[in-house]
Amino acid sequence: MKLPIFQIDAFSDKVFGGNPACVVPLENWLQDEVLLKIAQENAVAETAFFLRKGKNFHLRWFTPDTEMDLCGHATLATAHCILSELKLESEKVIFETLSGELEVSLNNGHYLMDLPRRNPISASLPDEIKNALNIQPKKVLKARDYLLVYKNQKEIEDIVVNREVFDQINLNPGGVIVTAKGDHCDFVSRFFTPQATILEDPVTGSAHCTLTPYWSNKLYKKSMNAQQISERKGELFCELKKDRVEISGKAITYFEGYISL
Secondary structure (H helix, E strand, C coil): CEEEEEEEEECCCCCCCCEEEEEEECCCCCCHHHHHHHHHHHCCCEEEEEEEECCEEEEEEECCCCEECCCHHHHHHHHHHHHHHCCCCCCEEEEEECCEEEEEEEECCEEEEEEECCCCEECCCCHHHHCCECCCCCEEEECCCEEEECCCHHHHHHCCECHHHHCCCCCCCCCEEEEEECCCCCEEEEEECCCCCCCEECCCCCCHHHHHHHHHHHHCCCEEEEEECCCCCEEEEEEECCCEEEEEECEEEEEEEEEEC
16 A cells, blocks of 8 residues: 655745644545554654545644644644645635644645634643753743743743653643743744653644733734744744634645555
8 A cells, every 4th residue: 555645844934944744645544553653654743644524624643652632733734735735726724633623724825724722821830840941930831731931032942851850741642832032023932742752842833822822911912923943943923813823834845755554
């Protein structure tokens, strides 16, 4: 059996930037253990699998370790695959997912995702996270992910995670967002996942489901420009809606090929 595969860099308009996701179109669902093995073999943060379901698409996301309930960058990459590579005659796609119905539209080279809003609330920081960080946050909140707020962008750049300590906690399917006001944008962030094959996610669309309402409240703005300042870096445009967030960015295809099973 041969399956087509695309590797796409999301939230970037240049290869080697943003967050790489593999996208695999299917005609029928394979067994979950096979999907997981493909994700492990791909060795990127997320592999997206999709198949046509009437006018919509059924979409699932797998890390090398587990199936996820939401992945922003792999959703954007899948939309790019369908609209720009497979040439669907439409300017939008609707995905049916574990997080409900997600719509992605293409406008002037930007893919606009309609995602669920996840408001963070005050929380205490588990010792496993606190002891793993070389710099402590000034505020701790939590939605699906822990949200740690810092004084400035320099602190975000300087954060180092002691993985041996960090991996003592299991947040599946969540992670830890660190964030601060940006020097050249509205806010910056980084994202870490304990017990994951890939510790730091380069660009995390789903984290902005929480970052957007938090910073909108702090900055008194509905529309914001964000940067995830991992080594690969990514740029996101975020807008707060009533019970949703809109997150947009660019994408570029790195390679197209086939998987042999």
